[in-house]
Amino acid sequence: MEVDHIEESQQGPSKPSNTRKTLIVPVDDAHPFDLESYISNYSGRTAIDRLIHILTIAPAIAAEAFQLCVQHIHQSRDPALYQNLLQAYEQLAAPAGVSLPNAMDIAELDVKWADETIQRNQADRVKLEVELKTYSNNMIKESIRMAHRDLGDFYRSTGDSGTALKHYTKSREFCTTSQHVLEMCMSILELLIEQRNYSHLTTYVFKADAAVDATTAAAGASASGSSTTPAVTASATASKKKSVERDNVQAKLDLATALSHLGQGNYEKAATGLLKVGPAKDLGDWIGKLIAPGDIAIYGTLCALATFPRAAIKAKISDNSVFSAYTEQEPYIRELVEAYTNSNFKTVLEILSRYSTRHYADIHLAPHVRDLTQLIRNSAVVLYFQPFASIKLDRMSAAFGWTIDEVEQHVVSLIQAGDIQGRVDSQNKILYAKKTNYRDELFARAIKAGMDIQETNQKLLLRMRLQQADLIVKPPKGSTHSGQQTGDFYLGD
């Protein structure tokens, strides 16, 4: 058990860190990052995961992260995490060649605590499994469900997510009300978000959605049933309570969906989803356990800037009271949006680069920072060029804070992608907007379309005739015999 346990937890977080091993982000005056205040937003396993992630990408604060992480581990029930942490730390030290203080000097694992925890875990596990067995023998559905749920929670807290998932899904069979199904779905969603298993999120969001609908329908029915008897107010309060509950669940589901889109690179959908997530209080214990309000602001804004047109950005971010509550958390996000809407692109890019460490430090956002930045930069260039008929590249380079060569390179790639309708005068470094003579183009297109259709017509006519005459490719009746003859003929003996 113990051995499995370690392997499991090693596989989880160490895999992403392997793929991103080369990525090193600086933490200095130009890229401020306050680890302590950042991590204070999180608790539990996500804090540990985040710290390990930060540790792998930012050697400058690795020691600090290590220390904090050990503290967090001591609060958890999973001593194996320490092995993980140590491994990540040593991996960082090896290739980077950075001289890091010895791990043992910074913080050491409390061996006594570890032994105790392992023992306690062992005891709990036995206890819970015995309970499950008894309930199963007695065939008490509700108790079996709860036993599975407890086991799931237990394995989750000890870091064995595979078994946890197994127990959660097993409990599905013993759910008697849609409320129970919903509970199960939410537990699994939490687990999946923790695991960063984005592709499976939508399945359970979908199931949870159905369960929520069923719950509210049932509540509605019971409410209408009870309203015949005395209190209309009672049913009103009941349904109101229900709707609050529903809001809570809905906010969580929206967030889970948005995260799954983000994880799979559907930035536009992610932005739409994040911008409609309900207020932070609806997210309940997910805040801190899984995500910080500031994260929602960052994800949502970056995705929106990367994919939305400017009008939509204004309408959906600046004039969105719920979302602005989130942006309060990260004041620079507000600056970013303002700079963008004011076409102050140099500032936008500066802010993006200044806070890139903050973005790379986020476990959900890290794999997408580069793409998102690229997209934002592209749309900024496109927006900037829109009103001009021609513009000197050095003016653009001033506006974006790039060298002229960089500008040219960006512009050329955007032209080739079809995002900018223009041409570069590479000798005089001027970008011209393409002038189209619509009348001529119309003629050209009409004539081309006519020719194409004629050709297609002829092909289809022939095809139709061939089919009518049954002249279709089919296996020769005499198989090789008849084939031989044709072959002979074409070979000409």
Next chain:
Amino acid sequence: MSLPPPLSSAPPGPSQSHTQGYGQGHGQLPPPPHIDGLLAQIVSAPTLAALNTLLKGLSRDGAAAGGGGEAQLLGFFSDGRDPLDGGVLDVRVHGLGVLYILAARLSASFAQTPPPPWSTITEFCRFVDPKHAALAPERVTRIAKGIYRLAQTLGNLSLAVPPLYDLVTRLPPSAAHLTPIHPVFMLACLASRQLTPALAVLAHPLTDADTTLNPDLAYTDALAYHYTAGVALAALHRWPAAASALEIAVCTPCSGAGASGLGMALGLGGGMGGGMGGGGGALGMGGGHAATLTPTGAGTPAALQLEALKKLTLVQLIGTGAARALPRYAHPLLARLMRGGAYAALAAAYPDPARLKEVVEREQGVFERDRNLGLVKVALDRAPRWVLRKLTDTYATLHLADVARAAGLDGEDAARGLVLGMIESNEITAHISASGTVSFADPPPQYTRAQVDAALRAAQTQGALLALVDQEVGRGREFLSKAVKTSDSTWAPSADEEIFAGLGGGGGMWEETIYS
């Protein structure tokens, strides 16, 4: 040749004796009888139809009697003269008779029976009355194939081109009709590299195929014709036309059910390869090798179609700089077979010079085996043009050195050559300044009134043709029976209702008008 089931007018006989005609084992047959009597009958036959029955009956009776029936047609005069020589039969008058004799003689073994004089063949092809030929279409096919075979035996395939050209252009009811002679003609043109007559035929796209006129028309005819046409057009560097012909070959309809349908097409593909190998031109043409197509339940495309698709990909790369997706009606298996292969890799890399080089080096063997190396080379040579074409969309001015770098050319001189070449061939509009700066311009496409008128006229013709086809289909038995069957439930009642409603309404109106 597997003939389609003969229609009522054609007896099953010819195909059997036809098979014999090819056979090499004629040695034991007795020498053919003299033809004097038969010739007298031909000359004195009262009507064409009667003569046709007589001649056709010959082979049937012959087959029933165990051979020798058609052998009569191989006979000479009793004094040893050749019936086809010396103007005994006038092609213009006795076309049908000459046709039968010629068909027999041309499909017999040339070692046993002396081939007919070439002058008779040319004369026949030039002057035979299409009405005569229409009576025995399968014999005409035999003549066409015989001409090809004879020319090959004589060692000069180009001889076969003019008579075949006459047959192809004179006999079909219109230039849009496909006949079994088409593939033979195109193959002769291709093998003898006489492509000018081929162009004249290719100028008319085929849109009609009629098995009532040509009962021995087979799917291979359409397939082989368009494949060879595509290769011929590619050899002439007419890329759009070549692409279109190859696309037709690729999209030849496939049967809905069938297991392994490759025997015939494979033989054909291999045969082409052999034929072209002799030509040995700069382009590696032909080359149907045994592709292993896995048979599926939904019919299998011919191997030649796959070969055509490979060539189509290359031709499209050369002609347009990118491979296009196949039409939706193409067999899905073909696209699947191409995926991940050498040609798909080439198309994906095109026209990036560095990646192209890598793909070609890696897949050299495949291209060579498919005998497509010639086309691949052309595609490679033209890749810089497509790069430059792309650059003109992006840049207004560019230095020659940049052009050379982007197109993977070594040096400004090569780039200058490329730009000049493209300006000359009207592919781009640009000028090069003394300092080596290329300025691109894109003058708007200009169309003259005549061009627009021509386009409109073509569209009108096409529309009229389509309307005609529509009418034809609309009154066809097949369509009507289907339309009635499917419309029974949905259309008919509503139509009835409409009628009744109309009647009722009309009646009501009437009454009102009467009584008011």
